[in-house]
Amino acid sequence: MAEKVYDFVIIGSGLGGLQCAYILADHGFSVCVLEKNQQLGGSLQVFSRDKTVFDTGVHYLPAMDEGQPLHSYFKYFGLTDSVKWKKMDSHFDQISFDDGSKFHHASSWNEFKKSLIADFSKEETAIKTYSETIQKLVKTFPLDELEYNEKDHTDNAILELSAKEFIDGLTENEKLRAVLTGSNLLYAGSAEKCPLYIHALVTNGYVQSAYRCVDGGSQLAKELAKRIREKGGEVLRRKKVIGFELENEEIRTVITEDGECYSGLKFISNIQPKVLLQLVGKEHFKLSFYNRFQKARNTLSSFTVHIVCKPNSFQYLNHNVYHHTTNHVWAKPDYSESEWPLQFMLSTPASSKSDEFAEGISIMTYMRFDEVEKWKDSHKTIVSPGERPSEYEEFKAEKTEQLLKAVEKRFPEIRDCIQSIHASTPLTYRDYIGSDDGNMYGTEKDFRKGMANFIAPNTKIPNLWLTGQYLNLHGVMGVTISSIITCSQFLDKKKLLERIKNAQ
Ligand SMILES: Cc1cc2nc3c(=O)[nH]c(=O)nc-3n(C[C@H](O)[C@H](O)[C@H](O)COP(=O)(O)OP(=O)(O)OC[C@H]3O[C@@H](n4cnc5c(N)ncnc54)[C@H](O)[C@@H]3O)c2cc1C
Secondary structure (H helix, E strand, O other), X not given: OOOOEEEEEEEOOEHHHHHHHHHXXXXXXXXXXXXXXXXXXXXXXXXXXXXXXXXXXXXXXXXXXXXXXXXXXXXXXXXXXOOOEEEOOOEEEEEEEOOOOEEEEEOOHHHHHHHHHHHOHHHHHHHHHHHHHHHHHHOOOHHHHOOOOXXXXXXXXXXXXXXXXXXXXXOOOHHHHHHHOOOHXXXXXXXXXXXXXXXXXXXXXXXXXXXXXXXXXXXXHHHHHXXXXXXXOEEEOOOOEEEEEEEXXXXXXXXXXXXXXXXXXEXXXXXXXXXXXXXXXXXXXXXXXXXXHHHOOEOOEEEEEEEEEOOOOXXXXXXXXXXXXXXXXXXXXXXXXXXXXXXXXXXXXXXXXXXXXXXXXXXXXXXXXXXXXXXXXXXXXXXXXXXXXXXXXXXXXXXXXXXXXXXHHHOOOHXXXXXXXXXXXXXXXXXXXXXXXXXXXXXXXXXXXXXXHOOXXXXXXXXXXXXXXXXXXXXXXXXXXXXXXXXXXXXXXXXXXXXXXXXX
């Protein structure tokens, strides 16, 4: 029997891989998605402990009210009605500090301004200028508004603005500055590098509206896979890509760990570009192209504690809490051991079992990969259930205790609610996502680099393209836009956007 040749072979079933597969299958192409894990979805994966479901990488989603941008994209992907959504409180993020002060980010720019002006009455001008500037800036990113433009990105003059310089320029009030950037864990921006557009796109998305997936974000991946299959595509799990066969400098076949081969006309990679290029082979790329990806600095990784709550012990919070020890809320990659954790984000996953009490609590903070580097040779996932040394488990227990002590300052009752407690480290993220360092949000962006922060979807190999969070922007919205950018390499972008807007 002749070997099957797919129109597209897609490596990785993160949100970006699945969205590209869906779009291409919807346009009549044959697609095959290869995923190394047991569970599809990359950072959309969930896990459960004591029958409590925890998200690993998506705690809430932006702009999901009817007619808002992510809602319109998700309508096309069939994700608006088939997934259980829960709208978060109008005060969807609480920003709190060790000094006992608490503030809010509120849904809709009017409410956002009103809530902050109530807390900072002397800062009305700064708050209004902030809101207006952010709204104006995001309008220069056409795909964030589902608008067609030949260019995917805005001008360098905007890309080269620093978030910290902009915010510091608005006000001398240290607390207001901290509150405006209080949900920094969402984009891991450092004070020295974070571009204003990253802060603006992320903040604007959630100010439009904030939603949680009830019973976990993995529904998004499951639903997308179902729809890809309905359109004739294949989505295969436990298929780790370990090599590539090239002919005349084009990829013909990928090889998976189980010895199978998948041939295609075109290939899209949803995995970390650095790892992809190593798998394809340095010799197939110009050294400058190869090195650009090998040397790129990534965003910080995270340490997350997941608590299974004793029944009816901790109130379900329909908002997130971003808590900071000081007014320096920016990501600090060179934090010292003694000051860690400088901040945390606490969220209670939405469950169909109760609206009143939380079944679980997730608490996330930053962690550098070098903290776990000495155990880098250990690997552990469902598919490859290796061992971690006991020293690593002790490290996890110590860090869990350190984080809990910080959380107790804000939630003194937390220890009484614990039925069981579980932690994930940069190694967990590395192993489940297949990145080299478990980074949260792909490559670190630097406002000084302007346009060079973006990675083009095409590579030096004519039939190999990239998609996912490394390209454009991380997060569900950023990755969705990357999928449009990647698929526009094969489809008419204008028509694709029309099709998305007209989806019923
Ligand atoms: C802790 C954390 C919290 C977050 N919170 C939010 C949030 O609240 N809201 C939000 O919008 N975003 C959030 N994000 C970001 C968001 O989850 C990601 O930006 C997005 O899901 C990344 O999608 P992706 O398409 O780039 O693929 P990824 O999720 O990176 O998936 C890549 C896939 O490729 C697979 N793969 C890797 N190597 C191979 C191989 N060799 N062969 C086959 N398959 C392979 C992996 O197993 C994985 O499934 C969070 C991320 C993290 C880490």
